[in-house]
Amino acid sequence: MSKGGFQNVRGTRDFYPDELRQREWLFDHFRAVASRFAFEQVDAPMLEPAELFIRKAGEEIVDQLYHFELHDRHLALRPEFTPSLARMVQARAGGLRLPLRWFSIPQCWRYERMTRGRKREHYQWNMDIWGEPSVTAEAELISACFQLFDAVGLDRQHVTLKVNSRALVEEALRAGPLRDRPEAFAPLCVIIDKIAKIGPDAVTDQLTDAGGLVRLTPGAAADVIAMLGATHLDDAAQHAPKGSEPLAEIRRLFDLLDAYGVADSVCFDAATVRGLAYYTGIVFEAFDTEGTLRSICGGGRYDRLLETLGGPPLPAAGFGMGDVVLSELLADKGLLPNLPLAIDAVVFALEEAERPAAVRLAERLRREGQRVDLVLGLPRLKRVMADADKSGAARVWLIGPDEAARGVATVRDLASGEQREEKLTS
């Protein structure tokens, strides 16, 4: 034990009452938006078989896994929720009415260097749709992200959502640099995802690394990077073959987003590929418009995840939105509320003899649904009134010897300062 007592594990958060109320405020918005989209909440254990999360495409999320051997099992704290969700879907495959619309707010863990907006744990709002193959699912999910932004007071100008299609990128690459090497596509995306963080030179190094998973020639790597510079769909479309299905799909997505009324805040970005290996189609990521924070949320289509886990094919799409980055952004914009403890009544027996009467009164008020702070000790009246003021209580009920003798309590309204007597029922 250190001299100053125990510390929490580095990178983790304690939630004191003020912080917990902010967290619940945010979670309530997550739940309210999900509910308006008729999504049902689910949950899974934070501890899972480590194998569920281990993929071999060079993803950060796998390198940063909190995993360990325990009782001869290789276990991990979940770094993300999607594999657990896939496990749950698979366990009841056939018995579930499709499409599924499930949401969750799991705590997820990553062992990594801490930076602004990134700790070693965060809570992540997930919304996922299983069983719907068309981009109507992605449009619905993106619309839910914007309803959340609206609900917490983020203006459309504060947030930009970038959209791309991995299928579109893959189609172009398979016609060129990745001909006959489909297995290199997922690791390529994992590398490209880092471009904003590590720059094009470092990305080129990794794409051309002879010992890596992608192994492009320098010329091919340059082509890929140039191609992913497109920020207009029409530019990207030039790489697509005639009658490209992925191209038609992403155009249709933009049409749907228009109907949802969010198209103005969404832009195409060919470099947005996401750092998770399992995405197969549309991918998207939202950022603060000023670009000072990590991504606020990210998601996409992952039609083959269930198969890679040994299940039947089942199309799926979803997103995750972390509480840490979002809270940073809200704090920056002055949108994170300070929520006080709400108390209806403070009940105070001035002397020990009146305590049973105070207990009975508190009990009665609580049965009526009031939030009652029953003073447990015998502090001085002055202290009780000061504390009641600080805690924002609405009323103080006082029972002293005089009140008790007459079977009443003195009720003081703290806002108006008015005082009256009320009969105590026994």
Next chain:
Amino acid sequence: MSKGGFQNVRGTRDFYPDELRQREWLFDHFRAVASRFAFEQVDAPMLEPAELFIRKAGEEIVDQLYHFELHDRHLALRPEFTPSLARMVQARAGGLRLPLRWFSIPQCWRYERMTRGRKREHYQWNMDIWGEPSVTAEAELISACFQLFDAVGLDRQHVTLKVNSRALVEEALRAGPLRDRPEAFAPLCVIIDKIAKIGPDAVTDQLTDAGGLVRLTPGAAADVIAMLGATHLDDAAQHAPKGSEPLAEIRRLFDLLDAYGVADSVCFDAATVRGLAYYTGIVFEAFDTEGTLRSICGGGRYDRLLETLGGPPLPAAGFGMGDVVLSELLADKGLLPNLPLAIDAVVFALEEAERPAAVRLAERLRREGQRVDLVLGLPRLKRVMADADKSGAARVWLIGPDEAARGVATVRDLASGEQREEKLTS
């Protein structure tokens, strides 16, 4: 990976929508009762320094710790919340307004043999009061347990709460078998706590074990067991010295419980000592009256915990109530509700051309706060209506070519079967 795909870790639970709704129903009651007592919610990470939980009194909870080395640190999944709470109080000691009234609903982990009502994880409602030395705190906590039982529909006859005072037991033992051996008291309680499970003979063996922490003579062990057979306070009082403060305290507690209106469901039981080493005063435990399940909740006073963790002395009392045992009991009594997904509206475009109109309608209804299931594919109308019925939706909004041409939707009320048209605003 096993042939049938991944399994969740043994002893852990997935929460599918039906189960999650039941869990939230229970948590909502936890939160509502805590709020009526003016308690504030807090939370801490599930991962803590293992040392925080390791005590050397032979407790089951320590033997069953999920702990491991990771990145050169000895970490553990919390088996209970109280030590984390103590860590949080200590970190801000001096800056916190006393008494603190905090509640939490943490998930806790124990690696143990699974039996009915016990898995390897459970959620535990905790209510704790810090900074109040008198039994008014315990009375408040016990009253909250009963308000919870009432809220979920458990009659007073379904639940019995047993109360004892470790201080009373200690006082009697220090005058006899434990004279000059205060360190043996906590391990003695840990052993006594098992008496209902392993029987008096096994308890005697452990109390007299020459290699153990208690090391009583057989005669002294027999005295202890006889003494703890008392189920009336007056019997236990015979072992108390004149002017016993612990005796006065527990009598006062019963008086207070009378004022709270719960005394009829509370009984004294000298053998209730609790299996955690840190309790110092009043202890209590609630059981289903038929005695078929493990304890529903347990708690007590732990005035010296903060000191043992290196902090200042600060009186405290609290309880934990697990969701697994409570849910078992509620299920047995037919009190666990089946809660359906609540949907206000299903919105369905009969053909692809009407989808944008359906999207705009769904968007509008959601902005009004309605829970809207927007049909994402193009199933047949019959299937949509059947699904809407199954999901308990209130209304179905249909937009076909005919409706679209006239700028309306057909709205069918599923309860009444009535149908009308409503104008679509653009």
